[in-house]
Amino acid sequence: MAEKVIICKDLTKQFGDFYAVNQISFEVAKGEIFGFLGANGAGKTTAMRILCGLSYPTSGEAIVAGFDVYRQQEDIKRHIGYMSQKFSLYENLTVLENIEFFGGVYGVSRKEIKERSDLLVKDLGLEREAKKLVSDLPLGWKQKLAFSTAIFHRPKIVFLDEPTGGVDPLTRRQFWDMIYEAASSGITVFVTTHYMDEAEYCDRVSVMVDGRVEALDTPNKLKETYGADDMDGVFYRLAMGAKRTGD
Amino acid sequence: MEKIAVSLNHITKTYDKGKVLAVDDVSLQVKQGELFGLIGPDGAGKTSIFRILTTLLLANGGTANVAGYDLVKDFREIRNRVGYMPGKFSLYQDLTIQENLDFFANVFGTSMAQNYELIQDIYDQIKPFKDRRAGKLSGGMKQKLALCCALIHKPEVLLLDEPTTGVDVVSRKEFWDMLKRLKQQGITILVSTPYMDEAKLCERIALMQQGRLMSVNTPDNIVKDFPAKLYAVKSKNVYALLIDLRQLAEVQSCYAFGEFLHVTLKSDKVDGEDWLRHVAERKGHEQVLVKLIEPSIEDSFIRLMNEEE
């Protein structure tokens, strides 16, 4: 049995009498690409915030990268990477300055930053843009660079919150190539997305409805179970039953 | 002869004193009563085109007509005749549904009662919540309200800039159903979206990338124009297969599409399916499945992008 890097048991977050996250339980193995789906307001963001050590659950247990979400938030933060569509890089810093900054934040040594960033810039084919401001890069490159910085400190888990929103289909695929590469190097990928075809790229997918994990399996098994041709159909069927709406 | 509701002739738009080229010589015609889609990722120039068509921005070059009026000369006429939903449009969060509707009706010099039949279909779905503030509505309901607001003065042309972005699958489906019904009422609709799967819901589409139109046609024709045979391939380990296939000299392109890989070959083979299966198995892949498939809009988009480069 592979090492478990995320273990959730009956995790609950309550706001007043509203259960944003309602007793969710699941485990994610090392090197797994775990898709975390759900309609707006299903509780995805809240659950993700807890797992990233940004907010406390009301009840239940969760261990992320071997650390407890109640007591070891700081340790969790040091061992994960995070990237979202909304914020990932400083637009008014150059490519290299961004890498240096985020590397420094996670305590990567100066020497290592230098070595790894040279390599990274070369891998991304950004040699000519390394000293340019991030704001001058096309969106697709920004997203790729953002992902690279998120895993720069070699975290155990990387959380991706709708990383490919608004990106062209070609870049989206290149982005997923990078995700696969990271996963095969042992980094666990926890990803939310609005693109249902991307759900198919995941090893396993969970679908949240009204604060609960309504379904969790490999994409193929889910399609079988719900008699759908694609993940779109699976999601549609599950989300149709939602009572709760909201952002 | 068909009437043209929206036409752009060599429209160009730059920002930052010409440094950023947002719209690059775009010419396009939307027929009256047509449901036309602008398909492209962020930064393709969709929003700039909408703002030019709504007279909010002046183009740096080219001319355009909306509902038969010139964009620059008759901008007031145009403002009376278009319904517009901006990309980041979020209504007045602190006003109720009813108050929002009344307000926008007033701004357009009309009342809800006057064009009720047009919005009735959509309004009925949010009517039970009419005293709820817009800020407390779900994404889907907000979208319906925004559409009502854009329709309230019975516009001739409806311009919707990414109405389904950030909205979940269920709401997106409902929204497109509403657009189809509106089309039946004779309203010309120009809608943009970054979701390729929504393209097939339009009558005609323009595929956009970096300010340029790559192709304008019906979704069917765009797919038909796909110049090569397209194979869907999968095996037990899809990622390893992707890497292996890309290394083959005969393979032109190979991209992940859902659970499959979509592959084209440099020169079409009669027995492409067998060849691919053979190659994959020789590389040690198990449970290899290969089939010849119809390309999707997304396949075409990627193909066109590669050709442009």
Add this chain to the structure above:
Amino acid sequence: MKQLFIFIRKEFYHVFRDKRTLLIMFGLPVVQIVLFGFALNNEVKNVELLIVDKAQDALSGQLTDKIRASAYFIVEEDPGMAYTAIEAKLKKGNTKSALIIPANFSDDLKHGGSAQVQIIADGSDPNVAKTIVNYLSRIIGDFQKQVFATPSIMPYTIVPEMRMLYNEEGNGSLNFIPGVMALILMIVCTALTSVSVVKEKEMGTMEVLLVSPFKPIMVLIAKAVPYLLLSIANFTLILLLTVFLLDIAIKGSILLLFLESTLFIITCLSLGLLISNVTASQQTALLICLMAMMLPTIIFTGFIMPLENMPKPFQVISNIVPSRWYFLIVKSVMLKGLGFQSVWKETLVLFGMAISLLFIALKNFKIRLQ
């Protein structure tokens, strides 16, 4: 017209549904008035004073009693204290000031015709020190007048002539009121107006409004009218607070005061609209309002630091700050009870500013996006 009315009604919905706006609008005046009226009062009261009366006779006793009777000092007496001890006490901050009456005080005064007393004040706070010295000198001066009741036999009286630098007119909270009024109106009008316009830009609603047949200029007017009314209400609140909480009477015409204030409010609203024309986010708008409006109002209006004491260039700059003129008008009308004939010049300047700012704001309003 009906369109405009509905638009204005919508603006009122926004204001009354947003607790933050309401708080800024009506909480701010209360806080400011109380703060400036009471706490920042630059009168010196209840200062610790150590009296070392080495004379210990009837006359020195009378002087001590007189000082004790004034509201300014908390008197502590220690006739035997040595000079070094006094200094130590001052140094430690155990007292703010000391008055030393020499042993031969009465004799010197009666026979020699002049007596010396020593006043020591903690100069680390020069303003307070000067004020203390000033108060004490006055009390001593009064005391002399009392002791030598008839003016004819007052050959030796020394009346210390001192100028109170930082509060020349000698009144405390009085001078702050017009300044606070200017400050509050400035903040409320510019900040709230600009933020409410910029918010529509942020939410995307401005795009829809611009694309509507509703005239763009009307959007601005519809935005300005509610804030004009609210600001006048706000001004009324400030006046009420001033009269009933701070016990300051309005000496001049209330009508004139309202008209002048309306003029100032229009100036501020125009500034707010102007700011909203050139900014795209609420934060930027707020920051500009705070930095570019509030600071100059505080510095160049003259209610905290007198303009006369400023370097010449600052005095010149102060002329373009609207609140400076409004401050002069309110001071004249409200505190001195003067009529329009005494403030027409200032009114004219303010009027000119209002008209030109309004013109620039309307002219600058973009009917398209940039």
